[in-house]
Structure formats: structure tokens, C-alpha cells
Amino acid sequence: MASEPTTTTDGPVDELASKLRRTVLQHEPSSIPGREIVQVLTEIPCGVESGWHIHPGEEVGYIAAGTVEMSIQDRPTLTLRTGEGFLIPPRTPHNALDLGPDTGRMLSTYVVEIGEPVTTLVDPPRR
Template sequence: MKKHLLSGTLTLAVVAACLASAPARAQTQPLPTGIRRVALQRHDLATPGREAVQTRIEFDPGAAFGRHNHPGEELIYVLEGELQYQVDGQPPVTLKAGEVLFIPAGTVHAARNVGKVKASELATYLVEKGKPILTLVKD
């Protein structure tokens, strides 16, 4: 009985350590003021060298995330508020809670909260494993 209890405690400690390190891995660069990222999950895909990363991104009113890109596709689902996206080569689009957007791999884009309340999105990245999740692009 004691052996099983010790084994269970050790397993819980290992799982807790892995979960505690997940947010640190997902946040590769300092975030702009008023933006928060909450790492939710990260898993290898069946395609070798690819992984799925899911993150909740919160924007204070007026907060903006500047031009950047990702080493793979991004699927966006707006959870709350109003977010305006500027995707290179397309007119700006403003999305409300429940609306979605697809960003092709490597496409430069930016996002900002155009509402008067907090806004958030669920971002799912299907990216090359081992590369930074995002790269800021200078104008």
C-alpha cells in the first residue's frame, strides 16, 4: 500500500512540474503592455516535426499586438470582446465573440482590441516543432 501511495505522489509531482513549465515555454518574447498569454496545451502531431500549441490571449481595452508571424498556421476563435486583425494583403477585419479567423503559415499580421472591455481569443497554432511560436516583424 505504501509503495502505491509513494508511486502516486511521485507521479503527481512529475505532472505538476511539467504543467508549471508549460507557460514558460510558450512565452518566447516579452509581450506588449496589456496583453497576457495563458498556455493551455502543447502536443506533437502525427506529422513528424510538427506540433499543436493552444493558447488563450487576453487584450486589455486598446491593447495591440504588433506585426508578427508564426512558423505554421494559426486558427483564431474570439472568446470575448472585439478584436481587429490586420493580415498583410487583406483589409482589416473586426471579429466579435464566436467568430473565427485563419492565418496561413508565415503570414504577417497584427491584432488589437477595438472595444471598451477586455477581449480574448483562443489561438491554436499548428507549427514546426522547436521554432519560436512567433517572430516580431519590424516595419
């Protein structure tokens, strides 16, 4: 049974916490030993970035609204539009930038290690 939706930053509070809205839709045990499933709706206003971060498991994402530039370490930058999906490997630094003109909405499902923070901010990769 899904828990009641809540807004969370899932990590250290920073200046982005006041710009992004992350709503946890589900947080449930997985059938995979040592893993749990967390589903989050993230809303990013035009011109705002998520900040470089990692997750302790896969992120399977879907752009529900808007156009998002997804930078993933050691991969070409993606421009994702409404209706497109993406996959980010575990512990891979990445950053999402909403290109506008409206607020972007991403639905992400994480299959992550139990007891680890779902999101950890990291330094941007060196280019």
C-alpha cells in the same frame, strides 16, 4: 495529456509583455511529421495591440470575448466579434487590436514547426 497552463510571451520580451496575457493551454506533438500543436489563450486589454508578428505554421483562432480588429498583410482588415473564427497562413505578418470596451480574449491553436518559436515579432508591413 495537456501540460499545466502557463503564461508566456513566446518570443522576445518587449513592452507588450506587460500588457498582454498569453496562457499556453496545451503544447503537444502532432500526428503531422515535424509539427507540434500549441493552444494559447490571449487576453488583450481595450486599445492594446498584439504587435506585428508571425508564426511558423497555421493559426486557427476564435474570439472568445470582445471585438478585435485583425490586420493581416495583403488582406482586408477584419473586425472579429465574440463567436467568430479566423485563420492565418504560416509566416504571414498580422496584428490584433482590441476595440473594447472590455478585454478581448482569443483562443488560438497553432500547428507549427517543431523547434521554432511560436511567435516572432516583425516590423509592420509597408503600406
